[in-house]
Amino acid sequence: NLTNHEQKRAKVLTLDSMNPNVxxxxxxxxxPIVQRAVQIEKxxxxxxxxxxxxxxxxxxxxxxxxxxxxxxxxxQVLALCSYPELLEDNMFPEDAKKRARRILESxxxxxIGAYSxxxxxxxxxxxxxRYIERRDxxxxxxxxxxxxSTGASDAIVxxxxxxxxxxxxxRTGVMISIPQYPLYSAALADLxxxxxxxxxxxxxxxxxxxxxxRRALNAARQHCNPRVLCIINPGNPTGQVQSRQCxxxxxxxxxxxxxxxxxDEVYQDNVYAEGCKFHSxxxxxxxxxxxxSSTVEMASFHSTSKCYMGECxxxxxxxxxxxMDPEVKAQLTKLVSVRLCPPVPGQALLDLVVNPPQPDExxxxxxxxxxxxxxxxxxxxxRLTEETFNTVPGITCNPVQGAMYTFPRxxxxxxxxxxxKEEGQVPDMYYCMRLLEExxxxxxPGSGFGQREGTxxxxxxxxxxxxxxxxxxxxxREFHLRFTQEFS
Amino acid sequence: NLTNHEQKRAKVLTLDSMNPNVxxxxxxxxxPIVQRAVQIEKxxxxxxxxxxxxxxxxxxxxxxxxxxxxxxxxxQVLALCSYPELLEDNMFPEDAKKRARRILESxxxxxIGAYSxxxxxxxxxxxxxRYIERRDxxxxxxxxxxxxSTGASDAIVxxxxxxxxxxxxxRTGVMISIPQYPLYSAALADLxxxxxxxxxxxxxxxxxxxxxxRRALNAARQHCNPRVLCIINPGNPTGQVQSRQCxxxxxxxxxxxxxxxxxDEVYQDNVYAEGCKFHSxxxxxxxxxxxxSSTVEMASFHSTSKCYMGECxxxxxxxxxxxMDPEVKAQLTKLVSVRLCPPVPGQALLDLVVNPPQPDExxxxxxxxxxxxxxxxxxxxxRLTEETFNTVPGITCNPVQGAMYTFPRxxxxxxxxxxxKEEGQVPDMYYCMRLLEExxxxxxPGSGFGQREGTxxxxxxxxxxxxxxxxxxxxxREFHLRFTQEFS
Numbered sequence: 001n002l003t004n005h006e007q008k009r010a011k012v013l014t015l016d017s018m019n020p021n022v023x024x025x026x027x028x029x030x031x032p033i034v035q036r037a038v039q040i041e042k043x044x045x046x047x048x049x050x051x052x053x054x055x056x057x058x059x060x061x062x063x064x065x066x067x068x069x070x071x072x073x074x075x076q077v078l079a080l081c082s083y084p085e086l087l088e089d090n091m092f093p094e095d096a097k098k099r100a101r102r103i104l105e106s107x108x109x110x111x112i113g114a115y116s117x118x119x120x121x122x123x124x125x126x127x128x129x130r131y132i133e134r135r136d137x138x139x140x141x142x143x144x145x146x147x148x149s150t151g152a153s154d155a156i157v158x159x160x161x162x163x164x165x166x167x168x169x170x171r172t173g174v175m176i177s178i179p180q181y182p183l184y185s186a187a188l189a190d191l192x193x194x195x196x197x198x199x200x201x202x203x204x205x206x207x208x209x210x211x212x213x214r215r216a217l218n219a220a221r222q223h224c225n226p227r228v229l230c231i232i233n234p235g236n237p238t239g240q241v242q243s244r245q246c247x248x249x250x251x252x253x254x255x256x257x258x259x260x261x262x263x264d265e266v267y268q269d270n271v272y273a274e275g276c277k278f279h280s281x282x283x284x285x286x287x288x289x290x291x292x293s294s295t296v297e298m299a300s301f302h303s304t305s306k307c308y309m310g311e312c313x314x315x316x317x318x319x320x321x322x323x324m325d326p327e328v329k330a331q332l333t334k335l336v337s338v339r340l341c342p343p344v345p346g347q348a349l350l351d352l353v354v355n356p357p358q359p360d361e362x363x364x365x366x367x368x369x370x371x372x373x374x375x376x377x378x379x380x381x382x383r384l385t386e387e388t389f390n391t392v393p394g395i396t397c398n399p400v401q402g403a404m405y406t407f408p409r410x411x412x413x414x415x416x417x418x419x420x421k422e423e424g425q426v427p428d429m430y431y432c433m434r435l436l437e438e439x440x441x442x443x444x445p446g447s448g449f450g451q452r453e454g455t456x457x458x459x460x461x462x463x464x465x466x467x468x469x470x471x472x473x474x475x476x477r478e479f480h481l482r483f484t485q486e487f488s
Numbered sequence: 489n490l491t492n493h494e495q496k497r498a499k500v501l502t503l504d505s506m507n508p509n510v511x512x513x514x515x516x517x518x519x520p521i522v523q524r525a526v527q528i529e530k531x532x533x534x535x536x537x538x539x540x541x542x543x544x545x546x547x548x549x550x551x552x553x554x555x556x557x558x559x560x561x562x563x564q565v566l567a568l569c570s571y572p573e574l575l576e577d578n579m580f581p582e583d584a585k586k587r588a589r590r591i592l593e594s595x596x597x598x599x600i601g602a603y604s605x606x607x608x609x610x611x612x613x614x615x616x617x618r619y620i621e622r623r624d625x626x627x628x629x630x631x632x633x634x635x636x637s638t639g640a641s642d643a644i645v646x647x648x649x650x651x652x653x654x655x656x657x658x659r660t661g662v663m664i665s666i667p668q669y670p671l672y673s674a675a676l677a678d679l680x681x682x683x684x685x686x687x688x689x690x691x692x693x694x695x696x697x698x699x700x701x702r703r704a705l706n707a708a709r710q711h712c713n714p715r716v717l718c719i720i721n722p723g724n725p726t727g728q729v730q731s732r733q734c735x736x737x738x739x740x741x742x743x744x745x746x747x748x749x750x751x752d753e754v755y756q757d758n759v760y761a762e763g764c765k766f767h768s769x770x771x772x773x774x775x776x777x778x779x780x781s782s783t784v785e786m787a788s789f790h791s792t793s794k795c796y797m798g799e800c801x802x803x804x805x806x807x808x809x810x811x812m813d814p815e816v817k818a819q820l821t822k823l824v825s826v827r828l829c830p831p832v833p834g835q836a837l838l839d840l841v842v843n844p845p846q847p848d849e850x851x852x853x854x855x856x857x858x859x860x861x862x863x864x865x866x867x868x869x870x871r872l873t874e875e876t877f878n879t880v881p882g883i884t885c886n887p888v889q890g891a892m893y894t895f896p897r898x899x900x901x902x903x904x905x906x907x908x909k910e911e912g913q914v915p916d917m918y919y920c921m922r923l924l925e926e927x928x929x930x931x932x933p934g935s936g937f938g939q940r941e942g943t944x945x946x947x948x949x950x951x952x953x954x955x956x957x958x959x960x961x962x963x964x965r966e967f968h969l970r971f972t973q974e975f976s
Contacts, residue, residue: 010746010783011785011811011813012715012716012746012747012748012785013650013651013715013748013785013812013813013816014813014815014816015813015815015816015819017653017715018650018651018653018816018819019649019650019651019652019653020653022649022650022819022823023819025822025823025826026822027822027825027826029825030606030825030828031822031825038605060603062596062602062603063601063602064595064596064597064599064601064602065596065597065599065602065603066597067597068597070599070601075570075571076571078570078571079567079568079570079571079574080567082563082566082567082570082833083563083564083566083567086567086574089579091577107552107801108550108552108553108554109552109553109554109555109556111552111553111558111801112801112802113551113552113558113797113798113799113800113801113802114550114551114552114553114800114801115548115550115553115800115801116801117526118518150638150803150827150831151827151828153826153827153828154827157827161507161510161678162501162506162507162510163501163506163507164507165505165506165507165508182826183826186826187826190649190823190826227500227501227505228500258498258500259500260500260501295498297499297500297501309601310601311601312601312602312603312828312829313595313599313600313601313602313603313604313829313831313832313833314600314601314831314832314833315638315828315829315830315831315832323499324501325499325501325502325503327502327503328501328502328503328506331503331506331510331511334513334514334515334519335510335513335678337515337517337518337519338513338515338641338670338671338674338675338678339638339639339641339642339645340518340639340641340800340803341800341801341803342803343638343801343802343803343831343833343834344801344802344803345570345801345802345831345833346831
């Protein structure tokens with residue numbers, strides 16, 4: 001009989017003998033703070049006394065979990081697709097039935113339980129292409145360039161995987177913003193690619209400056225082969241919406257510097273601020289003329305998880321590739337075929353998003369009412385969040401122009417920073433852990449997204465219902481004042 | 489203005505500059521032959537004359553695409569989960585409503601549109617654990633060891649990713665059967681791991697012999713670090729069902745040789761042959777006593793895509809890990825969190841599979857009738873396939889003891905082999921392409937799964953409805969005789 005220690009030594013797979021790239025992966029949005037939040041929820045259920053009665057998880061853009069109701073039309077069609085016997089029922093509107101029939105007819109054996117083509121169901125890819133054409137004022141889009149995916153994350157990781165190669169100083173470098181959405185840094189760690197950080201300008205509303213891109217690129221050229229530039233617009237976690245001019249500058253930079261552009265545009269319908277407008281990278285690229293539109297290689301990503309739908313659980317999404325070498329496209333198609341296909345219910349859902357009820361259809365009025373209500377409430381909450389935080393001494397907050405998050409800067413007293421060090425935590429993690437333990441509010445420390453040395457932030461979603469959001473903001477305010485006083 | 493050639497040269501991402509591991513990935517189940525089949529289908533639609541009127545895709549285990557009807561109970565609950573307003577309706581049985589309510593209550597905001605925990609919804613993991621305990625005669629299973637996944641493929645790739653490390657001669661080697669399911673070779677190519685091939689014994693009904701495992705292992709030790717042994721039982725593409733004795737031998741071998749066991753058991757309900765029975769690796773492991781059950785590290789995989797459900801499109805599945813180092817488990821949990829969660833509709837579906845209607849519930853009778861009918865039809869088709877093929881001179885076929893495929897051996901005349909070489913194709917690809925063009929039947933050449941040098945096979949699913957299967961078998965028979973004659 002082996003002792004515990006010997007058993008441990010005898011294991012095939014240990015921390016020492018596992019894939020070292022996986023060890024380097026970090027994903028703060030579901031990191032230690034969220035694990036503690038789940039634990040606290042269990043403790044509350046078991047009757048443990050806390051200074052609060054529920055944990056509010058403002059760590060992740062999970063709209064339905066925050067009480068947002070699903071859009072009726074989407075769910076009616078999904079129910080019809082799941083159980084086609086309902087097509088005989090009178091309780092569903094004709095346009096919902098029509099969409100369901102069209103989706104089912106494009107499925108093997110007329111069942112969403114059949115595998116689809118690995119690139120996604122053809123008629124849905126056609127609908128996506130037409131949706132992009134409408135969005136971009138008629139600039140052509142081909143279904144052959146559309147790849148449906150398991151949420152946007154899947155497509156982003158797949159694209160990065162295609163792009164990464166080389167060893168040592170010729171290893172592929174990938175430019176990502178700081179702050180960033182940590183899927184990017186996680187995927188780069190996993191792939192063993194080199195992360196090239198460029199900083200967004202907090203003083204200019206988290207805008208992107210090409211001079212900073214150039215600085216980061218030149219520095220990186222000393223130790224890797226920069227080939228990819230990733231942009232998130234509207235920004236996550238920063239909430240900025242890029243101007244048309246900025247996008248043009250970025251595209252010009254990508255062309256000059258021979259970079260593959262990855263445009264994460266999953267928040268394209270989430271734009272709230274006066275004077276801000278979503279410009280797709282593709283549209284700007286094509287408006288810059290053939291010198292750009294026929295050369296710059298790009299992939300753009302979208303998802304069913306955000307915008308007004310918030311259908312995260314279905315894992316629907318797509319990417320459009322532009323100017324991709326046909327031989328590489330064949331390799332991409334081969335690569336995605338290994339996983340067989342994206343979830344078909346998610347594909348069906350995406351089809352409804354890109355092909356919503358039309359003014360002459362029975363579901364139109366309800367659909368528009370629900371959609372508008374969600375987006376209007378988000379706009380209101382974006383404003384409320386910015387305003388409230390900016391009244392708190394020691395918290396400064398840029399406007400939430402778009403997306404679903406605020407990333408305010410917090411000033412921490414030196415004594416708090418020292419205390420965190422004592423506890424073996426980075427200062428903003430210490431701050432967020434204390435907030436969780438004392439107020440039951442779960443945020444993500446800024447260090448999980450990256451921030452300029454010596455600055456501290458947190459990311460909070462603006463998704464809680466307005467009344468609850470007010471409570472959250474009030475609680476954070478009180479906590480911040482108390483915390484600051486404690487360490488003054 | 490650039491010429492085409494210059495444009496091509498100017499691309500960031502080309503076949504030469506892409507990830508070389510991706511280039512090495514191959515996945516025959518959806519390879520060139522399937523692409524040609526899709527093309528032919530389009531040609532038929534456009535009115536092109538062919539010697540047949542439809543393409544029968546027997547290349548993939550896609551039950552619903554082959555006309556198998558979804559199980560009513562599963563789809564009723566999924567419709568209820570998608571559109572909970574239906575819970576008010578009288579058309580659904582109470583047990584379906586009860587399951588839907590329980591699933592919805594465990595979802596954030598009571599919506600399957602919310603993200604779940606990355607490891608999967610907790611109450612579903614509990615149901616999976618109880619299901620495993622029932623299956624294995626009470627051997628304990630913990631929900632903490634269950635990871636829900638996006639089909640089994642996802643979990644298999646994730647496990648392999650954890651296990652692969654080292655460079656050169658210390659690079660991780662992974663033992664896979666030949667013939668194999670090409671997800672394995674594809675994942676190993678992608679990860680840059682070393683594939684160690686062990687051959688199944690076609691003359692002994694594709695059984696696995698530990699002497700062959702040892703031969704393969706010893707040879708591999710010269711050039712890599714073998715750490716993982718993958719088993720598919722029931723076998724894909726070979727359809728064999730391993731005996732209890734064989735499983736015991738494999739486990740003993742894994743322990744002796746310090747290998748991590750990966751048991752792909754997605755066909756565990758698909759066992760047809762007299763005297764054959766599915767034995768889970770976990771059950772055998774625990775019956776071998778604590779010397780084994782407390783040391784051998786293992787992961788077992790299951791899926792909603794096969795068995796009687798055939799719900800491939802939902803991408804549901806799970807893995808159970810056994811004796812995994814807790815630190816590694818934490819890394820695994822972190823790694824899966826980057827992709828947020830498996831599709832929630834697929835998780836819901838899995839819950840129904842592991843928690844089906846009970847004898848005292850209203851859906852029980854229909855459920856059992858449907859389930860039994862699917863499995864009985866598969867058993868009948870397994871027998872029919874074997875019998876028919878074995879009447880064709882030049883085709884020999886082992887019994888389809890389980891799973892959903894037959895992998896018969898075909899004798900090809902030397903002149904056909906020469907002709908294939910002329911055409912730049914491997915001989916069984918040439919054979920299958922000819923079959924597709926002449927009869928409209930899409931199979932996968934044996935070379936896509938691996939086979940002993942100089943032997944040729946194809947994989948065919950037994951899923952077409954009995955009457956159609958008879959036609960398929962007859963057409964293959966005629967083609968084979970014609971093909972053989974042509975090259976004699």
